[in-house]
Amino acid sequence: KLPPRLKREFFVCDENDKNAGPVIRVMQWNILAQALCHGSDNFILCPKEALHWENRNLRVIEELLQYSPQILCLQEVDKFEFVKENLGKVGYEGIFFPKPDSPCLDFRHHTGPDGCAIFYAADKVKLISQKCIVLEDDGYETNQVCVICTFGIIGNDHTPSFTVAVTHLKAKSGFEELRFSQGSYLLRYLEKMVESGPVIVCGDFNADPKEKVYAAFKASVLGLQSSYTYLSKTKSEPDYTTWKFRGSRRSPGGREESCKTIDYIWHSKHFRPKGILKIPTGEDLGENKLPSLVFPSDHLSLVCDLQLTS
Ligand code: NDP
């Protein structure tokens, strides 16, 4: 029997809205590839049974449906058909784009490559166009991808269409320049595509707010702001979006703690954050942090209500 879920509250940003436009609820979540959590991830304090797919699958679907977002932006999806089948039962449709050479394929019990996916509530938004791209570095394709969709709001013909991009930048320290290059490529691509229209970019950037790629997003002509900075009075990012312990490569038997903010929901100035799903405390996550029997991924889901301003 699985332990009960943690109840997370929404922080309300701004209660008086005079010229209210429609609100779009967006989720960003790296769901943790099943092949990787059994393979290279080496989550040394995580109970083995928490990584079994028969325990994880319910928890993943539960998290995806819990807050009823209109748009779900996911990374490390190596079980797209499973997610699609289950979310399909409650009216979501989805688009998936695998990484060209997914590390999942290196593991014996893999179920295909991992990649990025967007799901959307088909009774709330309509898909106008979709694009799947491989991110480039200096003219060469890399192993990282992005799914970009343009949506209209059903029953709201007067509001403009908006574009949502989901990406997962190159992981690990030592690849800061590659992440910057991939992020810059994506920004140039979106600048051409959306011009000055409304845009949301969700991702596991594998970069903390001190990295160059973060600064590039903040300075972009798209006018992007990071939704989760609205959680704090000082407009700073939360302390973490991932918190885990891995076995140490440097000292056998030892462990390395990783507690940092690397996941983001960026929105253009056409949107205003209205509500933000709070980050659980360290105590809420438990002694061994993520993943666990309660939290099926090493990344926390981010959920934000974004209101289109008129
Ligand atoms: P990344 O380096 O971007 O990361 C792969 C996964 O590893 C991510 O999902 C990441 O999770 C996770 N990860 C991050 N930190 C660690 C860590 N310390 N220990 C274990 N796992 C970690 O993957 P690539 O896309 O570059 O793929 C690597 C694989 O792909 C290689 O094994 C090789 O087979 C192949 N490859 C392909 C290349 C190509 O261009 N075609 C080039 C190089 C390798 P998170 O994002 O959650 O941090």
Ligand code: CA
């Ligand atoms: Ca991972």
